Amino acid sequence: MNQLIETMEQRLFGQKLNIRLLVTAMLAGGHVLLxxxxxxxxxxxxxxxxxxxxxxxxxxxxxxxxMPGDITGSVIxxxxxxxxxxxxxxxxxxxxxxxxxxxxxPKTQAALLEAMEERQVTIQGxxxxxxxxxxxxxxxxxxxxxxxxxxxxxxxxxxxFKLVLDYPGxxxxxxxxxxxxxxxxxxxxxxxxxxxxxxxxxLQRQLVNVVVEESLYAYIATLIRKTRESKRVQLGAxxxxxxxxxxASKAWALLEGRTYVTPDDIKLVARPAxxxxxxxxxxxxxxxxxxxxxxxxxxxxxxVPR
Numbered sequence: 001m002n003q004l005i006e007t008m009e010q011r012l013f014g015q016k017l018n019i020r021l022l023v024t025a026m027l028a029g030g031h032v033l034l035x036x037x038x039x040x041x042x043x044x045x046x047x048x049x050x051x052x053x054x055x056x057x058x059x060x061x062x063x064x065x066x067m068p069g070d071i072t073g074s075v076i077x078x079x080x081x082x083x084x085x086x087x088x089x090x091x092x093x094x095x096x097x098x099x100x101x102x103x104x105x106p107k108t109q110a111a112l113l114e115a116m117e118e119r120q121v122t123i124q125g126x127x128x129x130x131x132x133x134x135x136x137x138x139x140x141x142x143x144x145x146x147x148x149x150x151x152x153x154x155x156x157x158x159x160x161f162k163l164v165l166d167y168p169g170x171x172x173x174x175x176x177x178x179x180x181x182x183x184x185x186x187x188x189x190x191x192x193x194x195x196x197x198x199x200x201x202x203l204q205r206q207l208v209n210v211v212v213e214e215s216l217y218a219y220i221a222t223l224i225r226k227t228r229e230s231k232r233v234q235l236g237a238x239x240x241x242x243x244x245x246x247x248a249s250k251a252w253a254l255l256e257g258r259t260y261v262t263p264d265d266i267k268l269v270a271r272p273a274x275x276x277x278x279x280x281x282x283x284x285x286x287x288x289x290x291x292x293x294x295x296x297x298x299x300x301x302x303x304v305p306r
Contacts, residue, residue, distance in 0.1 A: 001027060001203065001255055004052050004194050011048050012041055013175045014168025020255065021163055021272055022049060022137070028251035029204050030160025030244060031116050031136040033101075033151075033276060037143055040165040046097045046137040053200060054193030055094025056131065062104040068111035075124045086123055091115055094131050094197050098138035102148045109155055112136065116158040133200050153235065153279065160244045161269075162276035203254075210250040211260040215305035220245050220266060226298045227278055232289055235279035244273045263304045271295050 001023060008019045018034075022045065025032045034042040043059075050057035060071060073089035090096070091112075101109065115121050119130045138159070140151075156162075168176065220242050228236030248269040249261045256265075275291040284294075 001195075004049075005255075007052055007194060008045070008048055012045055013179075014172030015041065015045065015165060018163045018165060019045070021161055021269070024248055024251045024255060024269070025161045026053070026133070026135050026200070027203060027254065028160060028207065028244075028247040029133065030247065031158060032138070033156070033159040033162045034137060034139045034165060035142050035162060036139075036165030038141060040167070042139040042165060043097065043099060046095065046139070048191070049137070050095035050097070051191040052193060053095065053195050053197070055133070055135075055197045055200070056092075057095045057097070058090035058093035059097040059099060060090055061099050062101050062108070064103060064105065066104045066108050068108055071108065071111045072115070072121045073123050086126065086128075088123075088128065089121075091121060092128075092130060094133055094135065096134070096136045098136060100140060101138040102140045102151055105149050106152065109149065109151060113155065113158065131197065133197055133204060153277075156276045157238060157240055159276060160248060161272040163272055164275075206254065207247065207250045209259060210253055212246065212250070213261075213305065216261055216263065216266065217246075219263060219302065219305050220249075222302050223266075223270065223298060226302065227274065227294070230294060230298065232281055232284035232294060233278050234281045237274050237277045241274055241277045245270055248273055267299055270299060 005020055005023050008023075009016055012019060022032055022034075026049070034045065036042055047057065047059070060066070069089070071089050071091050073087050073091070076085050076087055077083075078085065098112065115130060115134070116136055119132070119134050121128050121130060136159075141148075167173075223245070224237045224239070224242040227233055230236070245266060249265040252265045252269055253259070253261045271292055274295050278291040278294060280289055280291065280294070
């Protein structure tokens, strides 16, 4: 997994933490929402991860006219022999890129709900299991709102992490320009897969062996409950958010070469795991408050287990 991260860092500059968190979410069995202005490499990040992980990769460009059947699949009737054939959609992949997910309407967005939570898809009353592992990376643009449909809370809660991509530093931007390869030449450069879907599934099962002290369970539960008690938060984190923090901290510890979780692991994954799950009050938003600030203040108010 660390070799995977190092290879991604050689192709994507200025996003070291986000790359590591992206791989952490995949290892933890979660899904990721990437948010950033155009041109920061969101699509490239997802495609590089898919190529290096050796799994089947599909990309869906979300548009206003996209229908649920375009994602999950449909049933076709053959008049010649009066039979039906199920055509599976692009969702049947190990890594699915939902590009500009907020461009489609709620009905189409809802087609992902069952897949992301239950790892299965229902087509015309028949249920089909999705490949293992199954990892969704969705992207959205935070500055262009015309013709978009904000993701509902139920959809956001399905994502383990929301990663915010920012502009790279000066050195990273110079390196991007220096290493730029024209698209045709880039296509000719083949990327050798480092992992296989079977190996990733095996690594995911190793999370069971990562030890979490009893005091850390209480630490995570207190963090989640405190978000609900804040007067600046209209909707706090759900129990699913607590599970996301737990599994992400286990995966982060495993990537660090440890078989136990520390409070620092929990602190590190708390912001990407909770920032999209908190709904602030209108007053807090008018005062310029953000979810990240509230999470940081909440972490500072909780005694750290020793």
